[in-house]
Amino acid sequence: MTSEKRKKLLTLAVLAAALAACLVVDATLPSYHIAVKVISKASVYMLVAVSMNLLNGFTGLFSLGQAGFMLLGAYAYAVLTIPVAKRDSVYQYFDGGLLHFSLPEIFSFLGEDLGTLVGMLAALLVGGLLAALLAYLIGLPVLRLKSDYLAIATLGFAEILRTLFQWNGLGPITNGSNLLKSYPTFSRATSYVLLAGVLIFAVVLLINSTYGRAFKAIRDDEVAAEAMGINLSHHKRMSFVISSFFAGVGGGMMAMYMGTVAALPFRSSMTYEILLIVVIGGIGSITGSIIASFLYIFSSEWWLRGLDSGTFLGIHAPGLFKNGFRMAVFSVIIMVIVLFFRRGLMGDKELPDLLGRRPKKQKKEVAGK
Amino acid sequence: MESILPYLINGVSVGGQFALIAIGYTLVYGILRLINFAHGDVFMVAGLVMVYTTTAMPFYIALPLVCIATVALGFVIERVAYRPLRTAPRMSLMISAIGVSYLIQNLAFYITGGVAQPVVNPIPWISDNITLFGQSTKRVTLVTPLLTILLVAALVYLINHTKMGMAMRAAARDFETAQLMGIKINSVISMTFVIGSFLAAVGAMLFFTNSPSVTITSGSMPGLKAFVAAVFGGIGSIPGAVVGAFIIGLCEELIKGLGYTTFSDAFTFALLIAVLCVKPTGLFGEKVTDKV
Numbered sequence: 001m002t003s004e005k006r007k008k009l010l011t012l013a014v015l016a017a018a019l020a021a022c023l024v025v026d027a028t029l030p031s032y033h034i035a036v037k038v039i040s041k042a043s044v045y046m047l048v049a050v051s052m053n054l055l056n057g058f059t060g061l062f063s064l065g066q067a068g069f070m071l072l073g074a075y076a077y078a079v080l081t082i083p084v085a086k087r088d089s090v091y092q093y094f095d096g097g098l099l100h101f102s103l104p105e106i107f108s109f110l111g112e113d114l115g116t117l118v119g120m121l122a123a124l125l126v127g128g129l130l131a132a133l134l135a136y137l138i139g140l141p142v143l144r145l146k147s148d149y150l151a152i153a154t155l156g157f158a159e160i161l162r163t164l165f166q167w168n169g170l171g172p173i174t175n176g177s178n179l180l181k182s183y184p185t186f187s188r189a190t191s192y193v194l195l196a197g198v199l200i201f202a203v204v205l206l207i208n209s210t211y212g213r214a215f216k217a218i219r220d221d222e223v224a225a226e227a228m229g230i231n232l233s234h235h236k237r238m239s240f241v242i243s244s245f246f247a248g249v250g251g252g253m254m255a256m257y258m259g260t261v262a263a264l265p266f267r268s269s270m271t272y273e274i275l276l277i278v279v280i281g282g283i284g285s286i287t288g289s290i291i292a293s294f295l296y297i298f299s300s301e302w303w304l305r306g307l308d309s310g311t312f313l314g315i316h317a318p319g320l321f322k323n324g325f326r327m328a329v330f331s332v333i334i335m336v337i338v339l340f341f342r343r344g345l346m347g348d349k350e351l352p353d354l355l356g357r358r359p360k361k362q363k364k365e366v367a368g369k
Numbered sequence: 370m371e372s373i374l375p376y377l378i379n380g381v382s383v384g385g386q387f388a389l390i391a392i393g394y395t396l397v398y399g400i401l402r403l404i405n406f407a408h409g410d411v412f413m414v415a416g417l418v419m420v421y422t423t424t425a426m427p428f429y430i431a432l433p434l435v436c437i438a439t440v441a442l443g444f445v446i447e448r449v450a451y452r453p454l455r456t457a458p459r460m461s462l463m464i465s466a467i468g469v470s471y472l473i474q475n476l477a478f479y480i481t482g483g484v485a486q487p488v489v490n491p492i493p494w495i496s497d498n499i500t501l502f503g504q505s506t507k508r509v510t511l512v513t514p515l516l517t518i519l520l521v522a523a524l525v526y527l528i529n530h531t532k533m534g535m536a537m538r539a540a541a542r543d544f545e546t547a548q549l550m551g552i553k554i555n556s557v558i559s560m561t562f563v564i565g566s567f568l569a570a571v572g573a574m575l576f577f578t579n580s581p582s583v584t585i586t587s588g589s590m591p592g593l594k595a596f597v598a599a600v601f602g603g604i605g606s607i608p609g610a611v612v613g614a615f616i617i618g619l620c621e622e623l624i625k626g627l628g629y630t631t632f633s634d635a636f637t638f639a640l641l642i643a644v645l646c647v648k649p650t651g652l653f654g655e656k657v658t659d660k661v
Contacts, residue, residue, distance in 0.1 A: 062460055141646040148404050148463060152600065153645050156638030159593070163635045268589070269474075272467050279464050324479035331472040338468045339453055342461055 010355040015197075022190045031187045034302055037257075039189035042297035044253045047196040049277045049289040050203055051246035056275070057284035057348075058207060059239040060219030061143070062151045064271050068158025069244045071266035072134060073127035073251025075165060078180040078261040079173060080123040086182040091175055098172035104184055116184055124195075124252040131248025132241045134161075139240045143233065155268055165263040177263070185256040192253060199246060204286055206242065215239050219284075276334050282344030287351040292344070300330055375504045376626035377619065382510040382579075384618025385517035389572030390595035391602070391610040392524065393443075393565030399541040399605035400561055402459060406466040407446055409592015410473040411566055415439040415573035416488075416583040417477060423491035432492070436570045443566025444559055452555065470589075477585040485582040496578055513575045520568060521611050528607070533560055541605060590634070594621075597641040603654025612652060 025035050048070060055061050080103045082090055091097035103126075104119030142153045168176045186192055206212055214235050217225035226232050255261045277296050281288030304326045337344065346354075390412055397405045418438045422431035450469045454462050490496050495509045528534035536557045539547040548554050576591065577583055598617045602609025617640070621633040644651060 062463070142642070145645055145649065147459060148402075149600075149645055149649060151463065152404065152596065153642050155593075156597070156641045160635045160638045163631055167631045267586075268593075269471075269586075272471055275464065275467060276471065279468075283460075322479075323482055324475065327475040328472075328479040331468070331475045335450065335465075335468050335472055338461075338465050339450065342457065 007352040007355055011352050014351065014355070019190070019193065019197075022193045026188045026190050036189045038298055038302050040186070040192040040257050041301065042294045043189070043192035043196040044250055044257050045274065045277060045297055046290045046293040047199055047253065048247055048250035048274050049281065049293050050200050050286055051243045051250060052274050053278050053281075053283065053286065053289045054203055054207070054215075054246070055239055055243040056278060057282075058212065058219060059215040059236065061236060061240065062147050063154040063240065063243075064151045064268065064275070065138070065154030065158045065244075066247050066274055067266045067268060067270040068154075068161040069131040069135065069247035070251030070254055070270070071158070071161055071165060071263060072131045073124070073248030074255035074261050074266070075174055075180070075263075076127035076130050076248070077120075077123045077252030077255045078183050080126060081120060081183040082180065083182065083184075090180060090182055091172070093178060094171045094175065097175070120184055120186075120256075124249050127252040128245040128248040131251070132245040135241045135244030136237065139237045143236050143240060155271070158266075158268065158271065162263050162266055174263075180255075180261040181259065183255070185259060192257070195253065196250075199249060200286065200290070203242075203246065207286070211235070211238065276338075280334065280337055280344055282346035282348060284348040285344070285346040285350060287349070287354075288344055288346030291346065295345075300326065304330065373623070373626055374502060375506065376622040378502075378504060378506055378510055380619035380622030381615065382513040382575075382618070383622060384615035385513040386572045386576045387591065387595045387598050387618050388517050388611045388614035389520065389568045389575075390591060391598040391614045392521070392607060393569050394596050395599040395602075395604055395607060395610040396537075396561045396565050398599070400537065400544070400558060401451065401462070403451065403462050403466060404596065405565075406463070406592075407450075407469040407473060408565065408569060409588040409590075409595070410470050410477075411439060411443055411446070411588070412569045412573045412576075412592060413583065413585065413588025414442055414473060414477065415566075415570040416577040416587065417481065417486060419491055419574055419577060420486045420488055420583055424489070428492050432574065435574060436567055439570035439573070440563050440566045443562040443569075447559060447562040452558075474585050481585065483585070485584040487582045488577050488580060490578075492574065492578055507579065509575055509578050516571065516575070517611070520571065521607065524564065524568075525607060527564075533557070537561060594634075594637050597637050600641060601644050601651055603651030606651070606653040609651055609653030 022039060025039060029035055048066060052063075052066050055063050079099060083102050084100060084105060087100065087102075088096040102119070103123045104116040107119040107122070108115040110118055138154070138157050142150060142157070145153055164170065165174045166177045167174075170176070174180075186195075207215070214225070214230045217228065217230055218232060218235055222232060251266075258265070277292045278289055280296065281290070281292030390408065393408050393411075394405060397403055397408070415435055415438075419431065419435045422434050425431070426434075446469055450465050451462060454465055495507075495512055497508050498505055499508050499511065500506075528537060536547070536552045537560065539550065539552055540554060540557045544554065547557075577587075580587070594617060595614060598614035599610045600613075601617065602611070602613030604610075617637055620636060620640075624630075624633045624636055
C-alpha cells in the first residue's frame, strides 16, 4: 500500500518537475526561441502519438488514418477561429468565404483574453468531435476488416479526405488549395504542454478503466475476449472514435503550432512519422509515446541540426554534413530500433512502474549483501 | 469518341505501368503476407538511377544498370529489413516496411538535395511522337501495354512451368509445409523480391520517361495505386493484379477526361474501400477461411 502511494507521489513529482521546467523555459526565453518551438511541437506530437497508441497499441487495431483526422481537426480549428475582419483577405478567391463568425469573437462577452481562450478551446473541441463523428461513420464498414486491410482502408480514407479538402468546390469553407492563416495561436510552450497533458491524462484514465481492460483483452486475443462477454464491434468502434477525437484535437493544436493550414503536410508520411514515434516509445506504453515524441522532435528539429548545416559535435565537414543528412542518420537509427529493439524504449511499462521498481532493486541488493 | 480516345490510350498505358508495380506487391503479399510499403520507393529509386545513369552514359548501358541496381536494392531490403523478422508478428514486419520506406525517402533526399531531378529524353527512340488513330502521342504509350503483356506472359510461364515457380506457388499456399518439403524458403522469398523489383524497374523506366521530373515522393502515389490494383484484382493473384491495374488506369484517365482531375486519386481509394467491404478477396482472389 505504501509503495503504491510512493509511486503516485514520485509520478506526481516527475510531472511537476517537467511542468516547472516548461514554465522556466517560457519565462526566460523569448517565444521565438527554438526551445519553446520544439516543446510546443513535441507536445502536439505527444498527444497524437498517444491517440495512435490507444488504437494500435492498446486495442490492436492497426489504423493508418491518423493524418486524415488531424487534417479535419486542423481545418475545423482554423475555419472557426479566423477573425471575421480578416476573412476577406484569407478567402480572397472565394468572396470572403461562407462562414461569417469566429468562435473567439462569439465568446468575447467573457472578456478579451478569456473569451479568446474559450473560443479557441471550443474550436479544438469541435475539431475533435468532427473527427470522432467521421471515425464513427468510417468505422461502420472499415472496422470489420482485419490487420493490414484495415491499415490500407484507413490510409485510403485519409488520402480521400486530403484531396477533398483541396477541391475548389469546398473552397468557400476550406479555401481550396490556398492557405488558411491569421487565426489566434498559443504563443507559450506551457499552454501546449498543459492542454496535451490534460488530454493524455484522460486517455490514461480510460485505459485504466474497465473499457481499457476490454481494449487490451481484444488486442491480446479477440476470440477469448468475445468469449468473456466483450462486445467486439462496440469496443473497437469506441476505441476508434475516441482515438480519432484526440487526433482531431491534436490536429487543431498542430494548426496552432504551424500558424498556417494547408492540406499538403497531412500526407500519409505524417502518419508514418507518428507510427514510428509510437514504435520507438514502445507499442502499448503511454509514457513511451510521450518520451519518444520529445526525443524525436528534439533531435530532429534541434539537436541534430548540425548534421544539416556543416558542423556537428565540433566536426566540420560541409561535404558530408549537408542538407538531408540529419534525416538520413535519423531514419537509420529508427530502422535499428525497429529491427533490434522491437519493444521500443519502454516496452509496455509506464512511468509509475519505473519509479516503483527502484526501491525493490535496492532491497534485493541489501538482502544479497 | 474523338475526345475520349486520347484518355483511353493514356489509360491503357498508365494501367500497364501500374500493372508492373502491382505484381511486385501481389507476389510479396502472396508469400509473406506483407504489404511491402517500400515497393513504391524502390520504384522511385529506379527512376532516380535512370536519370543519373542516362545522363552519364549511353542508354543501352544505362538501362540494364538501372535494372541491376533496382534488383539489388530489392534483394538487400528483404535481406536486411524483412528476414530478421521472419518469426515476429506481422505488425512488426509492416512497421519495418514503413521504416524502410522512410529511410529510402530520406536517403534520396540527402542524395538529390531535395531538388526534383529533371527527366530529359532518357531513352531516345521511345519518346518520339507518333500518330495513333489520328491522335498524336508518344511511342512509350504504345510500347508500355505491349511490354507489360509480354513480361506478364513470361512471368506466368515462370510460375506455372518452372521449378522455382512451383516452389513459389507452394510457399504461397503454405509457408511451413513448403519448408518441410525441402523448399529453400529464403531463396524463394529473395527470388520474389528480385522479380518484383525488376518489374518495378521496367515500370519506372516507362513511367518516368513520360513525366517531367523525379522527386523523392514521386513513388508513393503510383505505389499506393498499384497496391490498390493488387487488392482490387485479388491480392496474391497475378492476373488479378494486371486486370485491376488496367481497370484503375483506365478509370483514372477517364475521370481526368471528364474534368474531375482532383477526384482521380480519391476515386482509386474509394474503389479500394468499396472492394474491401464488399468482396475483400478481390476479383480473382482465393477465398480464405480464418482458422482459430
